[in-house]
Amino acid sequence: MESKQQVISKLRQELLQWEGYKPPVAGQRGVLGLGELEQVFPNKIFPKNCVHELVCATTEQAAASGGFISGILSLLMQQGGVCVWIGRAHRLFAPGLAAFGVQPHQVIFISLQKDKDALWVMEEALKCPGLTAVVCELRQMDFKQSQRFQRAVENSRVTGFVLRNAGKLSSTASAARWQVQPLPSTDLGGLPGLGFLRWQVDLLKVRNGQTGRFQLEWQEKRFVPVEEIRIEERQVG
Amino acid sequence: MQKRFMSIWFRHLLTDGLARRRPELKDLPFVLAAPVKNRIIITASSPLAEREGAFVGMAVADARAAFAELVVIDEVPGQATKLLRLIGLGCIRYTPIVSLDVDGLLLDISGCAHLWGGERGYLTEIVLKLRAAGFDARAAIADTPGAAWAVARFAQKKPIVPSNSQAEALAGLPPAALRLEPESLELLKKLGFRNIQPLLQTAPQALRRRFGQQMLLRIDQALGRVEEYREALVPPVPYIERLPCLEPIRTAPGIEIAMEKLLEMLCLRLQSEGLGVRKAILKCHRIDGRKVQVGITTTKGSHSVSHLLRLFKLQIDKIEPALGIELFVLETPNVEEMDTVQEQLWAEAKGLADNSLAELLDRIAGKVGAHTIQRFLPSENHWPERSIKLATSLSEQPQTTWPELPRPIRLINPPEIIEVMALVPDHPPKLFVHQGKRHDIAKADGPERIGREWWQDSGEHRDYYILEDSEGCRYWVYRSGHYDSADAQWYLHGYFA
Known part of the structure; x- marks a missing residue:
């Protein structure tokens, strides 16, 4: 006789499967390497075939979000994939991506002024199975549009990121809503200058998961949770 | 393939042409004449007139003296070329490549003769057709235009040279x-x-x-030791498809069906020859006599009907059918050879060579313009604005490595002026004001001096600092010129993540 807990978790698994979340295949590493942060998602795996929404209130936050996405892209594009980055002209600086382990020449930039065009291009790109990820900078995104993105992504298995202004935050069909804010870096053993890039990552909404607040650092081309650093420091101290 | 040419000679081109138009001249000895150096000279002579001794090049007065009943008609200049053109266009049913001579035609018949049961049957067919039309034609077939020309005009027999x-x-x-x-x-x-x-x-x-x-x-x-090139009467457009419509087409779905049919015909041919479309033009002939056309281009040769149809569909709203379209013509001025790739069962390889990516970019270029698509490669240049260059193609690989030095993820172009408090020379600023907001600097790295390329432009060098303010936001600022110079100015140039 199964206990109540087991039945509920089994039913949860089934619900997730109907919604398109697949449990990790045995022998295949579905984990992306975000550490603690990945635990909040369904099946404890960063959902790849979904659209993620990043809210940027200021230009500094937009830059931080750009860096954070680049970090995730480098993990997604390890097998030489290609990414399409849709944004307004000459905002993103290609050599800046190299620091996050992304080959900037593997990224195709599409510079558009109008949101209308950007939405069309984003949807077309999300349908393209030859891509690994699509990033789009938008001013606004409504529920209908996010649903269209989600539907496009389901067949092609492309990861979508939408960088949007923090204007009117209505509900959307995205898998998660993130907010990335820069945090002051810590000095490295008393050396002058800047330390590793550090962010506060807020998961404002996660479909079928929990929300949370995390602090991450970008060290040597990988994400390191700040908790770990603190523990290490305590052990050393 | 062995080339074969057929030369046709019209012995009495002008007179035969005139007799065809005016049958009453058929049984009369007549000549065409034109004034040359104050004399009226015979330029063409009918067979009957030739029998009476009136030859080309004689003065009309001399010919009349010998034969009084000679009918003289004024020559219309350019008539010979006009006639040859007409006959040449008629000959296109025998071969697609027809070119004009002074007094005859030259047909490139390579690979055509077997349709008429060999060269003898081919030659007989054409000569009989022309004679039935009233032209005194002689023809010969040889490996070279020169030999065919010579045999048609000067040989008494054996018109087919092996x-x-x-x-x-x-x-x-x-x-x-x-x-x-x-x-x-x-x-x-x-x-x-x-x-x-x-x-x-x-x-x-x-x-x-x-x-x-x-x-x-x-x-x-x-x-045949030297190749001879000639201009074809109708220059061959190799890949062209036509679709006439019984009823004029006026609706978008109708145009779409027409596009699909044309593309199916075209792509079947291209596929069998291992070619792909780079540029295609759809010309729509309307019943009011006007012509509208739309074009597509692709980044990579393609013979996929579905892909090309999607590209054309984006252009449908540019076609104005007015009263209706009665003929669609699909031309492909630019085709390219495609690597014959075996169809993959598992599309594993994702990358820049992926077909679906090329197709996506074609669609984007068709909708919002090709200038919006950019791919950057590193350029051997330290000046930030010039450290990247646009890639010319999807397959172009970087010639140098990407810079190792820290570079911002977002660049402000052009840089924005900031107010700075920097107390010590060659030390980072203590605070800066950008767009009315004050940023107190907590940490800083720098300076990194980037000199201007004096051979490209003149101006001051830049000293770059990476700054982190008390809230943790990271900036890339620079001072243009030396600290103590009068026109030193600070700028914000980018944001770090």
Whole structure:
């Protein structure tokens, strides 16, 4: 006789499967390497075939979000994939991506002024199975549009990121809503200058998961949770 | 493939053409005449008139003196070319490549003759057709245009020259069969050359000394040692499809069906030949006589109906059908050879070479313009604005490595002026004000000096600092010029993540 807990978790698994979340295949590493942060998602795996929404209130936050996405892209594009980055002209600086382990020449930039065009291009790109990820900078995104993105992504298995202004935050069909804010870096053993890039990552909404607040650092081309650093420091101290 | 040419000679082109239009002239001896140097000279003579002794080049007065009933008609200038053009267009049913001569036609019949049961049947068919139309035509087939020309005009029999035997066929013909200048012919006559045979045996140097390079060229062309190029009457557009419509098409779905049908026909052909479309134009002929056209281009050759149809569908709203379209013509001015890739069962390889990516970019270029798509490569240049260059193609690989030094993820272009408090020379600022907001600096790295490329432009160098303010936001700022110079100015140039 199964206990109540087991039945509920089994039913949860089934619900997730109907919604398109697949449990990790045995022998295949579905984990992306975000550490603690990945635990909040369904099946404890960063959902790849979904659209993620990043809210940027200021230009500094937009830059931080750009860096954070680049970090995730480098993990997604390890097998030489290609990414399409849709944004307004000459905002993103290609050599800046190299620091996050992304080959900037593997990224195709599409510079558009109008949101209308950007939405069309984003949807077309999300349908393209030859891509690994699509990033789009938008001013606004409504529920209908996010649903269209989600539907496009389901067949092609492309990861979508939408960088949007923090204007009117209505509900959307995205898998998660993130907010990335820069945090002051810590000095490295008393050396002058800047330390590793550090962010506060807020998961404002996660479909079928929990929300949370995390602090991450970008060290040597990988994400390191700040908790770990603190523990290490305590052990050393 | 062995090339074969057919030359057609019209002995009485102008008079035959006129007799066709005015049948009452058929049984009359008549000539066409035009004034040359104050004399009226015969330019064309009908067979009956020739029998009476009126030949081309005679003065009309002389001919009339010998034969009083001669009918003289004024020649219309350019009539010969017009007639040849018409006949040539009619000959396109026999071969697609027809070119004009002065008094005849030249047909490239390579690979066409078997449709009429061999070269003999082909030749008979054409000559009989032309004779039935009233033209006194003679034709010959050979490996080279020169040999065919010579045999059609000067040989008495054997109009079909077997492959690689031009020399034997030409040997017995007079030197005029080589298409030479009148002066050379005159000289040859004086020297006693009655046929071509001795010319072929004479050393080329001797011929060049006396007759010039032209003669050697003509001999080589006739024998097939030198290729001869001619302009085709209808330049071949290799990949073209037509779709006439019974009823004029006025709706978008109708146009779409037409596009699909045309593309299906075209792509089937391209696929069998291993080619792909780079550029295609759809011309729509409307019933009001106007023509509208739309075009597509692709980044990579494609013969996929679905892909090309999607590209054309994006253009449908640019086609204005007005009262209706009665004929669609699909032309492909630019095709390219495609790597014949075996269809993959598992599309594993994602990358820049992926087909679906090329198709996506084609669609984007068709909708919002090709200038919006950019891919950057590193350029060997430290100046930030010039450290990247646009890639010209999807397959272009970087020639150098990406910079190792920290670079911002977002760049402000052009840089924005900031107010700065920097107390010590060559130390980072303590605070800066950008757009009215004050940022207190907690940590800083720098300076990184980037000198201007004096051979490209003049101006001050830049000292870059990476700054982190008390809230943790990271900036890339620079001072243009030295700290103590009067026109030193601080700028914000980018944001770090």
